[in-house]
Amino acid sequence: MAKSKWLIAVFLLLAVILAGWGITARVQKKHALGQLANDATIPVVSFVTAKKEPQSEEVILPGSVAPAFNATIYARTNGYLKKWYVDIGDHVSKGQVLAEIDSPEIDQQLLQAKADLMAAEANNKIAQTLAHRTRALLPSSAVSQQSSDQAASDANARASTVASNQANVQRLEQLVSFEEIRAPYDGIVTTRNTDIGHLINSGSNNGPELFQIADISWLRIYVQVPQSYAASITPKVVAELHFPEYPGRAFVAHLVNTAHALQPENRTLLVQLRIDNQKGELFPGGYTEVHFKIPPVNPGISIPASALLFRAEGLQVATLTPDRHVKLHDITQGRDFGTDVEILKGLEPNEPVILNPPAALVDGQKVRVSSQNSHKRS
Template identity: 45%
Template sequence: MPSEPVIAQPVSRRTIRLIAITGIVVAVIVVVSGVAVRAVGARDLRAWTSEQTLPTVNLVQPKAASSGSTLDLPSRLEAFSRAPIFARVSGYLKSWDVDIGGQVKAGQLLAVIESPELDQQLIQARADLATAQANAALAATTAKRWQALLGTDSVAKQDVDDRTGDYAAKKAVVAAAQANVERLVATKGFERIIAPFDGTVTSRDTDIGALINAGSGGVGQELFTVSDVKQLRVYVQVPQNYAPIVQVGTVATLSVPEYPGQHFTARVIASANAVNASSGTTLVQLLVDNSNGKLMPGGFASLQFKLPVQADAVRIPASALVFDARGLRVATVDANNHVAFKTVTISRDFGDAVEIGSGLTAADRVIDTPPDGLIDGDSVKVAAAAATSKAAKNG
């Protein structure tokens, strides 16, 4: 059977009013929420923009030196005693007994020189002495006879004085001839070349049959060199600013290329106490024991001095330094993240790092590689603090 038609009920005015009010409230809430979101976004944008205008810097903490640095210097080794041997007589080398590297004692024979000309000079000198002695003997006899005749008044006193004076002159000639013979005998003794002290023969520049000229320098040649190598002298040029630290008694570590990894102990025994104007260094002498014979005189050596720790010195990266018209400075950051420049002095340069002698403390916060254009009082953003703040927001 057919259904009955549904009759729609009319909506009351109260319901319509309620719906309208609800719509208005919703619209107001949407508008207010939009305005609030835009205000917060604008505030965040302003804060972000302000934050982006601040330069971000990385900080480094100055480190106090826990131990003193080392001073590495090139040096040279020399024998404790070195005697170049030259000939005192001319001739030909008859023989030599010790070659290079040989150990010798004081007075030991090194070589013999044959000097025939000197032999002939000695023969002639002895003959001259014999002649002078004979003349003196005759003059003595004559003087005595004339003095005896003086008592008889048969000769003049002047003649007696002449004979007596002649005898005195002949005696002087004998003394001169005797001295000449002794001189030649002493010179002939130099035909035997001997070692002046205990040591090692470090050079031999002659051979049998070689012509030998007496003298040194441009006249004669060096025949042998005897060196005392049980101890070696070490000579090093120390820069002027380190000279007050390297005093007599200071101990250094020595190394040589032929023994890599091995170290020897050297001790300062003398200083020139004067600065070379051309190099700005002072000459220092050290002594190193060489009883084992490992070290060789004339060789190169590297010396290391342990420098004392400077109480107020701190070390920072070299990239933190700023050099401009105001001099050498370092940019620091205070507790309020404001820039403060400090004038510093460098005591030692290690290449990638420098040791600051004055102007900085271990408590300072130093900017590493400061941006261009920073001036005192500028505000900066510390990179570590920014990262921490960002991590906190993300968390």
Template identity: 40%
Template structure:
């Protein structure tokens, strides 16, 4: 390595010089190839003149002409190899690692056989990859809007747009890879961050979710306590889907806009009549008598 021009954290543009590599052997071979190419050109010109005067045969001329073409091709190949002595940025981005120093021996190759010089990232726009479950895969399309949330940026939603979909599900996870492109002009998002992606789907494709503290896991399976139209208690068996942390997805057993009781207990007997009040505080407890007022929550999409 002869010299390096950029370091960690530097912003670079496509085509900008990053480093210079010194290759004495290539320089020597290039000088020799130029001399051979010049000799071959002079020789070919002389034989062309002799051919015009019909002193030599066409075959002899062709041999010298092809020798010149071969020397010219060899020169062009070495000039391209010499061009690799200047390492330039393949795209506009930021340097995240410098793996070489002056004097480092650089070897060409692919994978582990070569010497990595720099690590670069392009963070504007940022590409976010998310694996979408089968239930929502059909709703993924180019141009679909999405919101990206990261724990390190509380209260901030980053707008994104779906740019590509895999078009097939992974046979193991039954999910489809989707690429979301996010503008990142201010650099608030870093490459490699982990976050959550929310897609703005039509209501008919949205799952039914209820608060996690509305679930009761009994011997018969997961259940929720619902409130009927005449304000009576009903224990409803359900099938649970994905866990969203504070909410759980209901796959079967519950209709949209059904009233459910949060923090239920076993004192809520099937069929008893209750007085309903809105759920203002998630921690509100359910009363212990039929005259109590359990706090309901609406199952929603």
């Protein structure tokens, strides 16, 4: 009997132990589930460190390369091309003959004009002699006053005819001189659009260009600078040029001037740079990358654009406190660089800024930091 009571007591004790263990396990599981549910409500965030903008920033813009001077050569007289002396790629000097035009009509007109001038000078000589003689005979009444006046008038008319013929000869001589096409300055021939025997018409509206001469001893670089950087383009700005044909090399260019006005169609400032090209390494008409090193007007803080919070209160940024709570900042935005933005007020350097903050994030809210903080910047 005593043994049976003892066995019953042991079974009861085991039942109590098992029941207690089960209750404890269920309580722990419920607590764990509650903790997991609470943790699930805490947002997981990643962050970056707000950086102070450098003392100078590099702005890269496309540029167009043009020669120092470029002249399109047209004929100034009509005729046929007799001969050309230079071709594309040839270096020429100022005044050098590029080609000759055969203009027989102009040559004949000049010969006729010279003959007319000789006849006018002979007639003028006779008229002047007659006028002088009649004036000498007038005191002795050998001739009448009317005859003297008539002789003087005829002499003046003959002198005017001489002057007119002289001007015509000079005009035709000038036209004949245009039969030789000369270089306007030292340079290189970049285009030849004519050949021997071609019919030549004078003027830019009556025929194609004959030659193009470019001075490439130095080059002009034209750049369109966006409005946000326009005020920073001063004579102290350093510009480096990078050409695709010279990878790894940088060429220093100097500011010549700016348009001092924005172009309304694209809100950009036209900037002209100058670069030496005495060695002839660079070619006009090409493309270059222009690297400007510009000091910021109002240095601010740089953060990713994905960190901005757009709310009714205004633009805000969320940062992390050391105990992993959220702190909201009212900010003043500066320039927008696309992926990054400039913050002028409301944020200090090196603050941990939350990326892609949830729209429901509030000040003081506890958050968890992602273990895979892949966006973190040192």
